[in-house]
Amino acid sequence: MNIFVCVSQVPDTATRIKPAADGKSIDKTDVNFILNPYDEIAVEQALRFKEAQGGEVTVVSVGDDTVLNTIRKALAMGADKAIHIKTSDEIDGISAARAVADVIKNSNPDLILTGKESVDTNSGQFATFLGALLDFNVVNVAVKLDLTGTQLRAEREIEGGKEVVETSLPAVVSCQKGLNEPRLPTLKGIMASKTKKPEEIAFNGGSAYTTISELVKPPAKPAGKIVGADLSAVPALVDLLHNEAKVI
Numbered sequence: 001m002n003i004f005v006c007v008s009q010v011p012d013t014a015t016r017i018k019p020a021a022d023g024k025s026i027d028k029t030d031v032n033f034i035l036n037p038y039d040e041i042a043v044e045q046a047l048r049f050k051e052a053q054g055g056e057v058t059v060v061s062v063g064d065d066t067v068l069n070t071i072r073k074a075l076a077m078g079a080d081k082a083i084h085i086k087t088s089d090e091i092d093g094i095s096a097a098r099a100v101a102d103v104i105k106n107s108n109p110d111l112i113l114t115g116k117e118s119v120d121t122n123s124g125q126f127a128t129f130l131g132a133l134l135d136f137n138v139v140n141v142a143v144k145l146d147l148t149g150t151q152l153r154a155e156r157e158i159e160g161g162k163e164v165v166e167t168s169l170p171a172v173v174s175c176q177k178g179l180n181e182p183r184l185p186t187l188k189g190i191m192a193s194k195t196k197k198p199e200e201i202a203f204n205g206g207s208a209y210t211t212i213s214e215l216v217k218p219p220a221k222p223a224g225k226i227v228g229a230d231l232s233a234v235p236a237l238v239d240l241l242h243n244e245a246k247v248i
């Protein structure tokens with residue numbers, strides 16, 4: 001099976017994000033970028049399919065040189081090859097998808113896995129754009145995947161339940177939490193990843209359809225209130241929850 005996994009980099013969730021001086025981007029000083037957590041799930045799923053059925057796993061990432069760390073993590077988990085589509089331009093879901101489609105359209109992909117969303121910009125559009133550009137079947141937000149030959153059975157999370165869908169390869173599938181537990185890279189995997197040089201390809205995704213015009217932090221939360229430390233505080237607490245917070 002020829003599997004591609006699209007991976008993006010996101011700020012470490014422990015990082016305190018600040019808007020940069022231009023008010024449109026994040027201040028990257030001291031920001032630690034990591035492999036998007038949903039993309040770790042996608043990499044893990046690709047490795048499990050490869051281990052069960054044979055084949056090759058290639059990770060693809062669009063961005064500047066800082067994405068190389070993200071690519072290295074996926075290689076250390078066990079991906080065979082990597083493609084870095086290099087750009088420092090502003091990118092959005094459609095331009096990133098166009099660039100990936102352009103690079104892999106002639107590589108006969110059977111399955112393309114992505115994360116459900118990037119946990120920074122969260123637009124959740126990339127997988128659908130990519131499927132449309134390649135004219136592949138698309139399944140979004142998969143929590144279980146079974147593959148028999150070229151038939152794919154997916155469980156999707158829906159409000160209050162799950163939906164089971166069936167489709168055929170080639171397909172693009174976006175992966176949701178619960179699909180699997182991603183493995184940690186082993187020392188052997190980390191060492192092996194150092195010998196796998198990502199193929200660098202120039203960006204051919206055109207311009208972004210959307211541009212960020214403003215990035216603002218949410219207003220600071222008011223300080224907490226200590227009503228009391230024993231049972232005598234309960235009536236005042238109930239009163240505040242009812243009349244001030246209006247949650248009961």
Ligand SMILES: Cc1cc2nc3c(=O)[nH]c(=O)nc-3n(C[C@H](O)[C@H](O)[C@H](O)COP(=O)(O)OP(=O)(O)OC[C@H]3O[C@@H](n4cnc5c(N)ncnc54)[C@H](O)[C@@H]3O)c2cc1C
Pocket residue numbers: 006007008009010036038039060061062063064067088089090091092093094096113114115116117118119120121122123124125126127212
């Ligand atoms: C000036 C500028 C520079 C940027 N540089 C980078 C960068 O260097 N690296 C970066 O990752 N993002 C970068 N971004 C973020 C960029 O917005 C996203 O890559 C792109 O817009 C998709 O984000 P999304 O929220 O629409 O993705 P979603 O649709 O929420 O993402 C869903 C899935 O699509 C895949 N995906 C998303 N983005 C990429 C990507 N870039 N490459 C491969 N697969 C992807 C992943 O599997 C992800 O889980 C940059 C944005 C701007 C404005």
